[in-house]
Amino acid sequence: MTTSGRDRVIDDAARRGILVEIVERPPASSLEEVAAGLGLEPSEIVKTLVVKRHDGDFVFALVPGDRQISWAKLRALVNVNKLSMPHQDVARDATGYERGTITPLGSTTAWPVFADERIVGRRIALGAGEHGLSAFVDADQLLDSYGATIADITDELKPREA
Template sequence: MPQGRERVVEDAATRGVDVRIVERPAARSLHEAAALLGIEPSDIVKTLVVKRHDGDYLFALVPGGRKISWAKLRALVGVNKLSLPDASLALAATGYERGTITPFGSTTAWPVVADAAVAGRTVAMGAGEHGYSAFVDGDALIRAFDATVADITDPE
C-alpha cells in the first residue's frame, strides 16, 4: 500500500479533486503553522477522528481556532456519546498518525462531517505525512466525500 502523501494524492485524483501538497517545517502552534503556510489560522482544517458509541468512527472537519461542539455534533449524528479516541486507535482507524490525518486515502472511508466554515474557500489540511500540508478547495472536499455540512463547532 502506498504511504502518506501518495495515498492522499491517489485518492484525491480518483475523486476528481485537485490537491496541492506543500512541504512545511514543524510548527508549535496553529498560528505558527498558518504563518509558515502564508494563510490565516482559520484556513487550516483539522481532521478529527471521532469515535461513536457503537465503535464506528467519523471524520469531523474543524477550522483552525474552533473546536468541536460536542452537543451540536451529538445532535446532528443522533447519538448520546461521542469521544476522541487515543492516538493508537485513530491510527488503526485511518492509517494516519495524529497531525497527518485526512479523509483522503484513509484506510477506512468513514463518514465526513464538515463544519459550515469549510465551504467556499481553499483550506489546508493534513497530507498523510508529518511535514506536509494539503491545499484543497473546501467545496470540492465536501463534494468528494458527500460530507454532511453543519455548524458543529464553537470558538476555541
C-alpha cells in the same frame, strides 16, 4: 510495497477529481506560526478529527484551526448520545494515519465526513498523510466528493489557562 501516506492522499484525490497540492509545512510552535508559514489564516488550516461513535464506528469531523469541536452540536447531528476521541493508536488503526497527519483523503476506511460550515467556499490546508506536510484543497470539492454533512459543529476556542 507499502504506499506512503502522501501517495495515498494524492491517489485518492485524483480518483475523486480533487486538485491537491502537497507542501512542506514549516516548523512552528503554534497554529498562528503554521498559518503564517503557509500563507493562510488560522481558520484555513482544518483539523481532521477522528471521532468514535458509541457503536464503535467512526466519523471524521473537519474543524477550522481557530475553533474547537462542539460535542453537543456534533452528537445532535450524528444522532447519538455519546461520542469520544479515541486513543491515537485506535485512530491510526481506523484511518491508517498517525495523529497530526489524518485526512479523509486516502483513509483506509471512508468514514462519514461532518464538516463545519465555516470551511465552505474556501481553499484549506489539512493533513497530508505524513508529518511535516499539508494538503491544500478546495473545500467544496472535498466535501462534495465525500457527500459530507455540513453544519455548525464548532465553538470558539476557549482561552488556555495560564
